[in-house]
Amino acid sequence: MEEVIQEAKSKVLNSKRLVALTGAGISAESGVPTFRGKDGIWQRHRVTDLATPEAFAKDPKLVWEFYNWRRNLISKVTYNPAHKALVALEKIALHFALITQNIDDLHRKAGSKNLIELHGNIWWVCCSRCRFKAEDRRVSIPFPPVCPECGGMLRPNVVWFGESLDMTILNNAVKEAERAETFLVIGTSAVVQPAASLIGIAKKNGAFLIEINLEPTEVSSISDISIREKAAKILPRLT
Numbered sequence: 001m002e003e004v005i006q007e008a009k010s011k012v013l014n015s016k017r018l019v020a021l022t023g024a025g026i027s028a029e030s031g032v033p034t035f036r037g038k039d040g041i042w043q044r045h046r047v048t049d050l051a052t053p054e055a056f057a058k059d060p061k062l063v064w065e066f067y068n069w070r071r072n073l074i075s076k077v078t079y080n081p082a083h084k085a086l087v088a089l090e091k092i093a094l095h096f097a098l099i100t101q102n103i104d105d106l107h108r109k110a111g112s113k114n115l116i117e118l119h120g121n122i123w124w125v126c127c128s129r130c131r132f133k134a135e136d137r138r139v140s141i142p143f144p145p146v147c148p149e150c151g152g153m154l155r156p157n158v159v160w161f162g163e164s165l166d167m168t169i170l171n172n173a174v175k176e177a178e179r180a181e182t183f184l185v186i187g188t189s190a191v192v193q194p195a196a197s198l199i200g201i202a203k204k205n206g207a208f209l210i211e212i213n214l215e216p217t218e219v220s221s222i223s224d225i226s227i228r229e230k231a232a233k234i235l236p237r238l239t
């Protein structure tokens, strides 16, 4: 284990283009539940009821209650040593990019700068009818939230299951993955597409893959190094 960590550290510190992809696992130790882990959110709520455009069309109040519950939870937690380690690596690396699937804003709160949020941000709302978008940090948004531009219903500015990602954001992430020399994959089950495909793209373009996850995942077999440990324990040791 010690040797593997040292090898990972040397790759991370000597790489000219360092890119990280994070998932819900990096925020687990901050107290934000993951989707698929043992205490995953969806064991208490069915994803199909809450995080899809169909659910919002059918019962927007229920979907807003769920997001207000998540806003409340996220407002009470903060970043952990894993988020902080990525901030430190951004300062050390010649080029660094952080691609996240998380919507919890904890990377920004920790101080990460070159951040690509693939699935949006829970503290932003957007209109379900027009192009209006705004930051709204209220912990609980009264129902129904109305668009100031067109009177349509506002929704969380996050990507739901079955929805497409913003093309500009995805293209930026693909470019980073293609050019990465070392690619860190942290706390993601690597099953949500197209986010997970970035890992294969990085690998195909010659990146050295380092995975940090409590469990084996879809991409463990293509990883050059797989560390089965908590992100908050390992990442600070790579800085």
Ligand code: NAD
Residues within 6 Å of the ligand: 022, 023, 024, 025, 026, 027, 028, 029, 032, 033, 034, 035, 036, 037, 040, 101, 102, 103, 104, 105, 119, 186, 187, 188, 189, 190, 191, 192, 212, 213, 214, 215, 217, 229, 230, 231, 232
């Ligand atoms: P996931 O729930 O599918 O997988 C979480 C992964 O993290 C698992 O593989 C698990 O083994 C690992 N893990 C758990 N604790 C860990 C720790 N302490 N250290 C290292 N690894 C740990 O999450 P995902 O892959 O990000 O996928 C799914 C979707 O979930 C994304 O679309 C994302 O937007 C959404 N999501 C976001 C949040 C958040 O913003 N914090 C929370 C839940 C889900």
Ligand code: ZN
Residues within 6 Å of the ligand: 127, 128, 129, 130, 131, 132, 147, 148, 149, 150, 151, 152
């Ligand atoms: Zn509108």
